[in-house]
Amino acid sequence: MSWFVTLGVIAGVLAVDQRAGWQSLLAQPVFAAVLVGSILGEPWVALAVGVVLELIYLSIVPMRGAKTPDHIAAGVVGGGTASLLLRHTGESRIAFVCAVGLFLGLVAGELGARLALPMFGLQNRFLSSVEFSPDTGRRRLARRVFLLHVSSVGFIFMVESLLVLALCAGGYYVGERFTRLVDGTLVQGAMWWGSLGTAIGVASIIHLFWQHRLRRVLIVCALLVVIVLWLM
Amino acid sequence: MTGRLGTWDLFRVFLRLLFLQGLLNRRGMQNLGLASALGPVSSKLDAGDNSLLFRHLSFFNCNPNFVPLVVGGVLRLEEEKLAGRPVSDEDIDRFKKALAGPLAAMGDMLFMGSAKPLALTFACVFAIYKFPIGLLAVFLLYNVTIISCRLWGVYFGYAKGWELVDVLSGSRFQKILSIAEGASVGVGGVLLGILLYRFSDNGLTMVLPGAALATITLYLLRRDVPASWVAIVLLPTCAFIALLTG
Numbered sequence: 257m258s259w260f261v262t263l264g265v266i267a268g269v270l271a272v273d274q275r276a277g278w279q280s281l282l283a284q285p286v287f288a289a290v291l292v293g294s295i296l297g298e299p300w301v302a303l304a305v306g307v308v309l310e311l312i313y314l315s316i317v318p319m320r321g322a323k324t325p326d327h328i329a330a331g332v333v334g335g336g337t338a339s340l341l342l343r344h345t346g347e348s349r350i351a352f353v354c355a356v357g358l359f360l361g362l363v364a365g366e367l368g369a370r371l372a373l374p375m376f377g378l379q380n381r382f383l384s385s386v387e388f389s390p391d392t393g394r395r396r397l398a399r400r401v402f403l404l405h406v407s408s409v410g411f412i413f414m415v416e417s418l419l420v421l422a423l424c425a426g427g428y429y430v431g432e433r434f435t436r437l438v439d440g441t442l443v444q445g446a447m448w449w450g451s452l453g454t455a456i457g458v459a460s461i462i463h464l465f466w467q468h469r470l471r472r473v474l475i476v477c478a479l480l481v482v483i484v485l486w487l488m
Numbered sequence: 489m490t491g492r493l494g495t496w497d498l499f500r501v502f503l504r505l506l507f508l509q510g511l512l513n514r515r516g517m518q519n520l521g522l523a524s525a526l527g528p529v530s531s532k533l534d535a536g537d538n539s540l541l542f543r544h545l546s547f548f549n550c551n552p553n554f555v556p557l558v559v560g561g562v563l564r565l566e567e568e569k570l571a572g573r574p575v576s577d578e579d580i581d582r583f584k585k586a587l588a589g590p591l592a593a594m595g596d597m598l599f600m601g602s603a604k605p606l607a608l609t610f611a612c613v614f615a616i617y618k619f620p621i622g623l624l625a626v627f628l629l630y631n632v633t634i635i636s637c638r639l640w641g642v643y644f645g646y647a648k649g650w651e652l653v654d655v656l657s658g659s660r661f662q663k664i665l666s667i668a669e670g671a672s673v674g675v676g677g678v679l680l681g682i683l684l685y686r687f688s689d690n691g692l693t694m695v696l697p698g699a700a701l702a703t704i705t706l707y708l709l710r711r712d713v714p715a716s717w718v719a720i721v722l723l724p725t726c727a728f729i730a731l732l733t734g
Contacts, residue, residue, distance in 0.1 A: 272507075272510075275509060275510070276507045276508075276509050276510030277506060277507055277509070277510075278506050278552070278553075278631075278634055278635065278638065279552075279604075279634075280627070280630070280631050280634070281604075281607060281608070281611070281626075281627055281630055281631070282627070284608060284611070286608070286611050286612060286615050286623075287611065287623070287627060290615075290620070290623065299620075300618065303615055303618065303620075306615065307612055307615035307616060310608060310611070310612055310615070311612060311683075312715045312716055312719050313715070313716065314605070314608060314609070314612070315709055315714075315715050316714065316715070316716075325714070325716050330716075358719075359720070359723050362716050362719055362720050363720060365716060366716060366717075366720070380512075380513050380514055381514075383511060383512075383513035383515075383520060384513040384514050384515035384516070385515075386513075386520065388542070388545065390538075390542065392538060393538060394530055394531065394534055394537060394538040394540075394541065395531070397538045397541050397542075398527035398528075398530050398541060399527075401520060401523045401524045401527055401541070402524055402527055404511065404520065404524070405504075405507065405510055405511055405520070405521070405524040408510045408511050409507060409510040412510065441730050441731055442727050442730060442731070444730045445723075445726040445727035445728075445729065445730030445731070446723065446726065446727065448694075448726045448729075448730065449722055449723045449726040449727075451690055451694055451698075452694075452697065452698060452701055452722060452726065453719060454683055454686070454687050454698070455687065455697075455698035455699070455701040455702040455705070456701065456702070456705050456715050456718055456719050456722075457683055458680065458683050458684065458687070458698075458702045459701075459702045459703075459705035459706040459709060459715065460705075460709070460715050461609075461676055461679055461680045461683070462680065462702075462706055463706060463709040463710070463715075464605060464676065465672075465673050465676045465677075470669060470670055470673040471673070473670060473673045473674050473677060474673050474674075474676055474677040474680065475677065476677065477673075477674050477675075477676075477677025477678050477680075477681065478677040478678070478680040478681040478684065479681065480677075480681065481677070481678050481680075481681025481682055481685065482681045482684055482685050485681070485682070485685040486685065
């Protein structure tokens with residue numbers, strides 16, 4: 257339980273950075289998963305999960321204001337559950353645990369976005385309705401706006417913390433049952449899926465840069481890298 | 489600093505502006521965040537009433553990384569107004585609106601469209617090769633850039649005041665944007681090449697389904713189906729195929 261609380265607190269801090277702060281990139285799955293994995297003592301497994309999540313989400317980066325998955329929930333739940341499963345279940349099939357963590361991260365990302373939406377919508381409605389009386393003194397007005405600022409940041413922290421706490425606990429429970437019950441054939445299927453995640457990443461990168469006027473640079477760089485790596 | 493506001497005053501404004509988005513709302517967008525940031529200096533710029541904070545509670549929206557630039561300029565104009573120079577409340581409002589729109593578009597193109605994808609693609613390349621120092625370097629470099637841009641914005645905006653409009657209408661920004669775009673696409677190409685090469689290591693049995701999946705995903709992405717949904721639906725499909733093939 258204490259691990260889930262820790263993951264919830266981390267997610268809360270990341271949410272403050274992402275939603276209220278200067279968006280330091282820590283909330284992106286590749287960084288969030290590594291951070292969580294390092295705390296749980298399994299950074300490499302979390303890194304493997306985080307990088308595939310990031311590749312899948314790359315195509316969503318520039319769409320500002322669009323409905324996007326909850327990157328924080330995805331990174332923390334994905335990296336966290338993979339690390340916890342490896343640590344506590346004695347599971348030795350690392351690629352399989354990564355695939356499970358990746359799947360749980362993706363589901364947590366979708367669920368997190370849908371569950372947080374009404375809460376942040378409520379916050380938005382409240383902030384939109386705030387009115388200040390013209391009679392309020394300067395010092396009092398400044399203090400009220402500052403208190404509103406602090407409480408709004410606190411609300412963001414609380415919502416994301418509780419959300420990720422619940423998603424981590426649920427994700428770990430599902431992941432643990434799944435790893436215990438699943439047989440060899442299904443393990444193979446999950447590992448195929450984990451490998452095919454890269455193909456979705458390839459599509460994401462092409463989609464991200466294809467509309468760009470400099471897409472020739474993309475093709476030339478990709479071909480050069482393939483040739484250099486092949487010659488090496 | 490030559491005016492009423494000292495270095496520490498501007499630094500306090502900068503600190504509040506770091507969390508500007510915390511008060512984002514549909515009606516006034518960043519208006520409450522802006523008022524919160526002006527709080528620490530309002531006593532020095534108000535003529536003994538609450539008019540400064542009230543005036544800045546009107547609608548305001550800009551790219552958060554360029555807001556400090558606008559705020560710095562606004563602080564200078566507020567100071568000039570208080571010193572008795574011919575600056576009216578309407579002038580300050582016009583200045584704010586004239587800068588906020590174009591800077592929002594520029595900021596989105598530069599930070600959301602180029603710098604962030606560039607940093608994330610670099611991060612993915614380092615993560616694929618399990619190079620944590622590279623990952624840390626990307627994180628530090630990105631944050632130093634963003635924070636120094638915001639810090640510079642407050643001081644530069646305050647130093648320039650009205651001149652800010654002339655400074656920003658030059659062609660220098662277009663050059664920076666072109667470089668950032670080129671770098672972002674180039675690193676995207678490097679990542680694409682690495683992924684293609686590494687995927688070919690899986691053997692022909694995985695390359696063909698991978699190519700088919702990438703094509704289908706690309707088709708679905710063009711039709712606004714998120715890549716995450718494709719990945720989620722794919723797991724049961726893989727499990728089913730694994731069961732069929734034994």
